[in-house]
Amino acid sequence: MILAEGVSGGNPTLNISIFAAFVLITLVIVIRASRNQKTAADYYAAGRAFTGAQNGIAISGDYLSAASFLGIAGLIALNGYDGFLYSIGFLVAWLVALLLVAELLRNTGKYTMGDVLAFRMRQRPVRAAAATSTLVVSLFYLLAQMAGAGGLVALLLGINGKFGQGVVIAVVGVVMIVYVLVGGMKGTTWVQIIKAVLLLVGAAAITVWVLARYGLNLSTLLGDAAKTGASLDPGKQYGKTGITQLDFVSLALALVLGTAGLPHVLMRFYTVPSAKEARKSVAWAIGVIGVFYLFTLVLGYGAGALVGPKAINAAPGKGNSAAPLLAQALGGPVLLGLVAAVAFATILAVVAGLTITASASFAHDIYANVIKKGEVDDKAQEVKVARITALVIGAIAIAGGILANGQNVAFLVALAFALAASANLPTILYSLFWKRFNTQGALWSIYGGLAVCLVLIVFSPAVSGETSSMLPGEHFDWFPLSNPGIVSIPVSFLLGWLGTVLSSERDDAKYAEMEVRALTGVGAEQAVHH
Template sequence: MNSEHQTLALILFSVFIAVTLGITTWVSRNRHGSAEEFYAGGRLFSPMENGFAIAGDYMSAASFLGISGLIALFGYDGLLYSVGFLVAWLLVLFLVAELVRNCGRFTLADVVAARMSERPVRIAAGISSVVVSVLYLVAQMVGAGSLVGLLLGGSGAAARTLTVIGVGALMVVYVSFGGMRATTWIQIVKAVLLMGGAITLTVLVLLRFHGNFGQLLTSAAERSGYGARFLGPGLRYGGDWTARVDFMSLGLALVLGTAGLPHILSRFYTVPTARAARRSVVWAIGLIGGFYLMTIVLGFGAAALLGPDRVRASNASGNTAVPLLAAFLGGGAESTGGAVLFAFVAAIAFATILAVVAGITLASSASVAHDLYASLKRRHARQRSEVAVARVAAVGIGAVAIGLGLVAQDLNVAFLVGLAFAVAASANLPVLLYSLFWRGFTTRGAVWSVYGGLVPAVLLVVLSPVVSGSPESLFPGVDFQYFPLQNPGIVSIPLGFLAGWLGTVTSGEEPDERRHAETEVRSLTGAGAV
């Protein structure tokens, strides 16, 4: 794109950044510095507001950039991400949302520690939450780098590095000064913009094919070079047994991982009641469902109108398919219409990244302060000191995410999020479900469940083709690949459940029936909930 078009996109970026910084400044002047204000926004949001914020938190760069790119490159196999991300919310609605709101206060560890020995459980849950959050943050950093690298063309390498650093700095500012209230409003604004952009592009794609979705699929298959195979399973996850098992592993991680994501669970504490939390999820499902249906149209639209080769030439992982499609639909990258539409979509994608990283950073810094720090310093800690620790933790987490984001710049963002989901489903979901539904669950079972899912999941990722052993790996020049699958979920998720069961039956600990009864009554009725 020429310099004028680049300038237009950068102006739109700057406008959104200015608006979000304005929101953060306004909120920071009206806060009173309590932990409830910083972590939960005072619990004052309505179900509709929180539903939009949940959707804004969940519809990340992986959704807008990564999924459409995977569909454009691999057709049917890319659909698994859209389906998995949406189906996961049924589990959240029916099993998690209301119970978590009643049992917890700020973090996942609040729910688990309600009837356990607090210190070991909080440390385990806090470590797991931070690991999941950092993995998720890396995906957003990679998406931001890919977007700005495309925008600035020849200076892409340096621009991607500076963008990753800039996004990290902005997320620290949002969280440190605005807390949950500012983060929520940023997510609401972003959700509205993202839905508007997705609807606009979807309508333009369908108009190209006169509203005939069948014609769109046929054109995508013809342009792909794979013919009818493009519309059936197997291009990415077909062939040998390894690819097929990887497909099942990914699906398992996507469906089960959402209920264990710290930044999603923390959103249920921003509403006043459990009923409001449940209604928030209903709002979120409506928005998220509509959005993921549109990513299917955008992915096949990019395959039909641009072709996989053009998408791959811009970014090998397909992360830039939607911005390229926007430029094409507007009349081409060199036209004014193409430049305006490209800039609009690029700004929305950038807004998406900023909003999501703010939510994830807030959740992970809350885990550091409320779980790790407070569990070690509980007798001497005050609310204000805990909030101060959370702000410092945001800086540290941002620095780690920036470093990893620079290393992983060539991986698909949806794929990176799939790894985060696998770790969340392995370490967080088993302990959460056991705590809510198993009367005999013990402290040892909780600790073993977290570490029994977390350690294998992370270890298997390190030993997988993602990190070494292939040209597409993070470190293609070395080979310490011993695990054949790219996603560890099919192994690590059962291990998390198994470790929790094994720890409980071998602990010899007598469950506290009184505390369990109190937790059960509170989870089901809301009596005594904060």
């Protein structure tokens, strides 16, 4: 693996040193955090020991992924206004999570989404369905992060060949697996808190630096960016035809409704001691995430103005390189190395969070409650299964990341959001708010939403038919929209309703108990400690 000059003027040795320092420091923290992990609650939910503020910062660390930092900055630099719409969609989504989901989920569940659904339905089929959708959504999200890692490190170390980038993705995967196996949820949470602080400080520093170049005048910056081709008017990416405009509506639906169905975000609500802290953690998350997305506006247009779309498109990773290239234009190799380390931290923290969520869902829902029918004598056995699952998921993520390398990260994440909004959100909302909802409705909604969404993604321009597709040489793109949300989300709601009314199963008493617990928290703590 030859370390060429990745970015002209970049210093691969310095970049590797900063990476290594970050990994070593966080590993020490993860090992210290993992010392008193005795129970499943310690491994899955960090012993429910985090405060609302700590968890809110960790949620923002989990949520501000490579898509937010690298993908959106690139989209704004290249497409201007239409790229910023991703920031708006990702932020507005938190209102859905805050108002409809956070507190109620914390009261009715224990570790996973399957716990909430199984509360008033037939345990085994519903848990199997919840675990299936959790694994699929997590893997899609993991692909995006791994692709981001490949592009980023290629840029910093000057590794242009597919093989070299594949090696980089494998290394990221191995480090992530170590975090999850050693630290569990507690170690992962601390990594996310550190990463959120680093990301916010780094983005703030570059934002101020860029604005200082323009006399703290945002208008002058935007004017300069517009001269290089970053559009200030809507429509550059999504306004060309009726189809692209519809695609934007579909994307917006997926972004706004997807967050409240993302398994790794939902699982964070169980790491706090009470519903009040769950609510507080979302308020903190909204604050941190909102400030960060305002920074992306300056980062994106700053990269457009100071680096230029031509140089961004010519770099390895294309749009994903906009933020690192901007850092280099401002502060040379040292700032580039620091920003790269923050981006690398971002990817590691998010993949660790996704992996622990997927492995917990498999171990808790499928192994403990479907295979063992809820009769696991030894909780340590369940945690052992979770750790083995983390190894398998890590291997799949590495292979998938090598395949998805080179795709825009924000776009790949939007597909994961569409899956979460199609498979998970309708079922969660029906479960919490509709008395008549039953097992058949839940199964139709999860499997139907997942299947429709996956089929439409496979036959969309995202996979084939265009130069930016995953398989540009193939042509089986009969579905015209790149994001399937506008079709798959309503279909999932419809299937949930249809499955419910066609089944005679009904348990009003159980719903009444769930409603009281969801709204008041009565009985929630006993269930958790049980």
